[in-house]
Amino acid sequence: MPLRVNLRHLEARDLRLEGEMPAAELDLEIRDEMIRAERPLKYDLRVEELHHALLVQGEMEMILDCECVRCLKPFQQRLVLKDWTVHVPLQGDDKAPVDNDCVDLTPFVREDILLELPRHPVCEPGCAGLKKFSPKTRGKQENKSAWAELNKLKL
Numbered sequence: 001m002p003l004r005v006n007l008r009h010l011e012a013r014d015l016r017l018e019g020e021m022p023a024a025e026l027d028l029e030i031r032d033e034m035i036r037a038e039r040p041l042k043y044d045l046r047v048e049e050l051h052h053a054l055l056v057q058g059e060m061e062m063i064l065d066c067e068c069v070r071c072l073k074p075f076q077q078r079l080v081l082k083d084w085t086v087h088v089p090l091q092g093d094d095k096a097p098v099d100n101d102c103v104d105l106t107p108f109v110r111e112d113i114l115l116e117l118p119r120h121p122v123c124e125p126g127c128a129g130l131k132k133f134s135p136k137t138r139g140k141q142e143n144k145s146a147w148a149e150l151n152k153l154k155l
């Protein structure tokens with residue numbers, strides 16, 4: 001269900017929008033390959049009309065599927081926008097497009113979700129990253145001892 005406000009419904013009273021929006025509709029273009037947003041966005045918003053603008057306030061939440069930048073472990077991160085507020089002008093140069101008396105809030109939501117994405121997702125604050133593992137050194141050591149064995153045989 002698109003996140004739309006019907007202005008006619010707003011004339012009488014404030015509106016409450018509550019529900020879920022599929023991630024596909026939110027259409028986030030995430031450039032970070034460590035973050036995937038494929039789960040629905042939950043929202044609970046209150047909309048009022050104020051001086052030829054919409055004032056939208058409420059909470060949004062989305063579970064992200066991330067990969068830790070340090071240890072590459074997949075993990076989930078809950079993205080919560082508490083007390084989210086957006087002011088949508090209905091007049092003037094930056095007025096929001098109105099289609100069939102409806103204003104689509106999706107672009108505003110999309111923009112703010114993108115801003116709130118973790119910059120470097122880490123599975124836990126103290127993640128130590130990949131364990132130091134150097135097969136090269138170990139191989140060298142094994143070779144060395146193998147040569148030592150050969151030398152012993154020659155003697």
Ligand SMILES: [Zn+2]
Binds near residue numbers: 071124128
């Ligand atoms: Zn990690």
